[in-house]
Amino acid sequence: MHPLVDSPSGNGAVVNSGLSLIGCMNIFRSRISKRDDWARLITSAPDQIALTAPKLDSVPFPQVMVARCHAEGETGVSFVLRGPQRPTTFGLGFIDLNSKATYQLGLIDGKGQRKSLVNGIRSDENGRAIVRVEVGDRSEFELLVAT
Numbered sequence: 062m063h064p065l066v067d068s069p070s071g072n073g074a075v076v077n078s079g080l081s082l083i084g085c086m087n088i089f090r091s092r093i094s095k096r097d098d099w100a101r102l103i104t105s106a107p108d109q110i111a112l113t114a115p116k117l118d119s120v121p122f123p124q125v126m127v128a129r130c131h132a133e134g135e136t137g138v139s140f141v142l143r144g145p146q147r148p149t150t151f152g153l154g155f156i157d158l159n160s161k162a163t164y165q166l167g168l169i170d171g172k173g174q175r176k177s178l179v180n181g182i183r184s185d186e187n188g189r190a191i192v193r194v195e196v197g198d199r200s201e202f203e204l205l206v207a208t
Contacts, residue, residue, distance in 0.1 A: 063088075073128075073199070110135050115164070115204060118189070119154030125196050136162070137205040139169075144196035152191050155204065158184035162206045166192055169201040180207060 063077035063084075077085050093099045114132035117140050130140040136159070144151070158164060164182035167175040182204070184190045194202070 108132075113157070114138055115158045116156050117153065117204075118156040119152075121151050124149070125151055128199070133203065133205060137203065139201070139203045141199065141201045142196050143199055146198050148195045148197035148200075150193055150195050152193050155184070155190045155192070156188055158182075158188045158190055159206070160184050160186055160188055164190070164204055165207040166194065167203045167205070168194075169203060175203060178202075182207075 063079050065075045066078045068074040068076050077088055080088070111132045113135045115136070115138045117127065117130050117138060120127060120142060125142050125144045128141040128143050130138065133139050138155075142153075160183075164184075165177055166179040166182060168178050169175055178194055179192050182190055182192055194200075
């Protein structure tokens with residue numbers, strides 16, 4: 062067999078050792094077709110929680126790219142950004158925030174520990190907010206309703 066190993070690109074992805082990119086792609090495609098995951102993704106209605114949760118709306122592409130973004134219940138969002146190797150401050154835009162709620166943006170370190178970065182985030186009347194934060198090579202964030 063061809064075991065899964067870390068990608069030589071160092072981007073955190075995994076690949077099947079000893080296979081070409083096309084070979085890896087074919088294995089991936091067979092995995093998602095086997096359980097009808099792809100068909101369900103295309104034909105199913107969007108998840109209601111994802112529709113009501115806050116969303117990361119804008120990042121300064123191409124300096125910053127979104128590697129992952131998931132709703133955290135109906136009131137939060139977690140996301141991973143890939144940015145420059147030297148941490149730089151950028152503005153991140155959010156939409157669908159509850160205008161009556163106050164939010165907190167936290168940074169998740171490599172050990173899974175949360176560090177509060179920005180407190181007291183409030184949206185405008187349209188549910189939008191822009192937050193300036195430092196983004197490095199790989200930065201994991203979590204926007205949650207402040208408790």
